[in-house]
Structure formats: structure tokens, C-alpha cells
Amino acid sequence: AQKITQTQPGMFVQEKEAVTLDCTYDTSDPSYGLFWYKQPSSGEMIFLIYQGSYDQQNATEGRYSLNFQKARKSANLVISASQLGDSAMYFCAMRESGGYNFNKFYFGSGTKLNVKP
């Protein structure tokens, strides 16, 4: 089974509007971390935001927030007030804490976001 599922291969959003990128995950480990990365066309991976499985509140970092619904196993990224520079690929990732492979990260297939002027 897929550990991380991103069901939106591509999305469009109008500049200055908010957009939600979906991410669902699959784990039986009670302790895990969820991450979102941005990859511009130049290729570098930029860390955006982190949510821990025991965090009571949704994580926020500037215009980025994470809508964490633990029972649904979803960790959607919300970008508010989209800018042209937000056009990029976005990846959701998970790190499990238990077991021998606790340093292994699992990545989704990504969502390509295009911001329209």
C-alpha cells in the first residue's frame, strides 16, 4: 500500500487566492512526522512545513498552514494569498519513528501547482 498519496497531479489557482493541496498517509506507527516540500522548476527541494503526530494544533509557517486531520489520516497543505512564485511541484512526505527504518522518509507523487496572474 502507498504510504503517501497525493491525488492531484496538477492544479491551477488564481493569484491572491487560497489553494489546498491534498495528502493522505498510511501508517500504523503512533509516532510520525509529516512534511511538505516545494520544488521549483530549477529542481531544489525547499522544506515548507512540519506536523507531528502528537501536535494538538495545526502547523503554520507564514502563508503555509497544514490542515491535519489525524482520524482521516490527511495532512493537506493550504497556501493562502497565492503568488506567481508559488508555481512549483509540491511533495508531501512522512517519517515514521518506530522500527529499524526510522530514518526513512516516504514521499508522495507530487502536485504541480500553477498560479495564474
Next chain:
Amino acid sequence: DGGITQSPKYLFRKEGQNVTLSCEQNLNHDAMYWYRQDPGQGLRLIYYSQIVNDFQKGDIAEGYSVSREKKESFPLTVTSAQKNPTAFYLCASSTGTGDNQPQHFGDGTRLSIL
């Protein structure tokens, strides 16, 4: 500044040739990783290492080899057995502990076949 350095940025391989991609980090991270990314696709794990002198195969290890003789270095060799090596290769590192620590990535190496 601390970070991860990948070299070269672009690499060309001839048929039957092995090539080695360099990855060096000065973040004092225990864990290091190699990913392959094909155009428009996600990241696929090739190999990762949690500690010096130890590494594990990822999802697509066939045709690749690695070594981890030093904490700072995790070179990836693309062997002639890898028949379709053209891709973007990303190296990453992370701390050995702490759920909230993300991976840090290098700028990548683009490998093409001549």
C-alpha cells in the same frame, strides 16, 4: 554555511560506463539518502544510510551502488547495469533522531546518456 553539496551539476555517461555522483554534507547529520526523479514524477529512493559503514537498499537499488566510509560523504555510483540512467538525482541528509527534523537536499545532478 552548512549544507549539502552535490557534484557535478550535469553529468554525461557513455554506454557501458560507470559514473559516480558526489554528495558531501557539513551538517553533521547521521542519515544520508539518494533519490532518483524522472521528469514530472516524484522521488524514488535508491539507497539510504543511517550511520557510517551501513546502508540499506531503497525501492530502486538495482544498477546502483553506494558507500559510506565517512559521515560527511555518500557517493552514488551508477553502473553499466542501470540501463536507463537518465534522470535527476537528489542527495539528502537528516539527523538521526527527532521526528520534527526534515531532510535537507542538495541541488541535484542531472545525468544523461551520450
